[in-house]
Amino acid sequence: MRTTVGIVGGGPSGLLLARLLHRAGIDSVVLESRDRAYVERRQRAGILEQATVDALCAAGAGGRLAREGIVHDGIELRYDRRAHRVDFPSLTGGRRVWVYAQTEVVKDLIALQLAEGGPLFFGAEVHAVEGADTAQPVIRYTHEGREHSLTCDYVVGCDGFHGVARTAVPEQVRSTYERSYPYSWLGVLAEAPPVHDELVYAHSERGFALASMRSPQVSRLYLQVPNGTDPAHWSDERIWDELDARFALDSDPAWRLNRGTVTAKSVLPMRSSVTEPMRYGRVFLAGDAAHIVPPTGAKGLNLAAADVIVLARALGAWHESGSVELLDAYSDTCLRRVWRAEQFSYFMTTTLHTDPGQSGFDTRLQLSQLDRIATSPHAAAELAENYTGLPLG
Template identity: 65%
Template sequence: MRTTVGIIGGGPAGLLLARLLHRAGVDCVVLESRTRQYVQRRQRAGMLEQGTVDALRAADAAARLDTEGLVHDGIELRFERERHHLDFPVLTGGRTVTIYAQTEIVKDLVALQLTDGPPLLFEAEALAVEGPQSGAPVVRFRHEGRERTLACEWVVGCDGSHGAAADAFPAAACRTYRHDYPYSWLGILAEVPPSCDELIYAHHARGFALHSMRPPRFSRLYLQVPNGTGLEDWPDDRIWDELDTRFTVDADWTLRRGPVTAKSVTPMRSLVHEPMRHGRLLLAGDAAHIVPPTGAKGLNLAVSDVRLLAMAFTELHADGSTRLLDGYSDLCLQRVWQATRFSDDMTRMLHAQPDGDAFDHRMQLARLRRITASRHAAAELAANYTGLPLPL
């Protein structure tokens, strides 16, 4: 097989890039190691920045998003039994966020690509990227029981931090910055209408809690738990009781309970791979960076990478210029590090620190008080949460 851009990974980053390239007349092939059923069932993030919504609309992939997505004008912070609303349009000059599950984005993009798009191969496991510094890199992959090759002019790795693309970077040519947090998230999907109109971020001495949603019938909720926590230690009733405790406020509010349909425990970590380009191999999304989910930046960072890549390949296709491709890594990393900083700030402010003391707890409360009492501080949080502009 031969193509202009070989894309490894059929998650939202790889699929959106393929869609944007196809509309720009740049041919590509997507290799996805999992089955279609698997990638369409993975439960992931659901908070979309305005730039992500705009990118999906530009790809003509927002028909369901525009009818089923839930626009949010802000978030609620809870601490010390108080509730505080941050009004994003007021604080940012009109910007909002939208709740629409990543699972649904993937379904939309897969359907579009299989109907009218470039080749998408499921159960096609990328084994290696060869010759990334040559003018003709090759992706070796296994599909339908035999090994095959995909000859490319460029390769984009959207296959996660342990994928073949990141592995193709020589150790001497890259560096990975990593931080592991001393806690995890226990997440549940419950078949019950949301108990709130907007996301709730709760700081509590027992640990952080988050109320999100998959409207209209489902709620998505999270609890901070120690690393190494097993699901067997958390029966449904214990989860609901703990959520009740951490969301408690001195107001008329009730947490709705319902059947738990899915549970998972996710360790918290930050990771940044520098650079994001090696020869004709470029990284995007989780292959280049991972952030703790507290700031809701993972999917949105991946989309910002893809938007820049699509512009770069379109520029190359139109007039042969490599200006954007040459600047891709540096431009992306400016935004990546700011999103990593924001995610880290939110994580440290809202989570109970296992080795913290009374002073640390008071500092967290002071930061929360600063945000809820100062328009300037609230506006900075809102600007980061709704999404920083592409650094062009």
């Protein structure tokens, strides 16, 4: 087979790129190692920035999002048994975020791609990306028991940190910067209506907690837990009791979450990672293949979307005029935004979580920082601007 753009990975970034290219008249092939059912039920992020929403609408995938997405104009911070709301529109000139689960984004994009887009192969295991520094790189993969090769003008790796595409960038050229955190998240899906209409981030001596949602009937909840925690050791009752304890308020001692059936539990390690450069020859990296952020700042899916929006524009310019100026600038353009998002995610993570080894002095510094956000419009605006999304350029 031959195509203009070979896309390795059928997650949200790979699928969004394929749709944007289709709209620009550029052909592509998407290769996804997992089956469709697995991809469509993977639980991941749920917060979309305005730029991500705009890109999904431009790709023709905004219909169900407009009907079912939940607009959020702020978040609530709880600390020292107090609550403070950060209002996004007033601090950012009108920007906001949407709650719409990554699983739903993926379902929408898959349906569009299969209905009117280029080839999308599930169960296509990529073994190698060869010839990155040549005019025609080749993707070698297995599909339905047969070996195949896909010759491309350009290859985009959207297959995650452990994917094959990263290895197309030679080790002597590639640099990876990483940080691991001494705690994880216990994530819970529950058939329980959210008790609050916006996300609630809690700092407490017992550890971090987050109350989010997937719909008006389904809550998505998180607890800070030690690394290596087995979710089976947390009973439903223990989870609800611990969440209530961490969200406790002196001003409203009776405040409690709505309880319901817990339908899923998983433990998510917290880490940061950036691989540079994000382009080598005719191979480009996007999303988790190039960078990972802890989920505290809601940046992972949005960073991946930003990468492919920038890349789609660059490929569009090349397709229309033959200019490679934007393609040559891709890595630098994306990395500026990536590192800003890494810094924000690090700030949110280290400010809200309790490090197992932290001192009382460290805790007081965290509370001081949170109090500054609550009392300084400048500090609140910086948080709101980063949370709702920085410019793509």
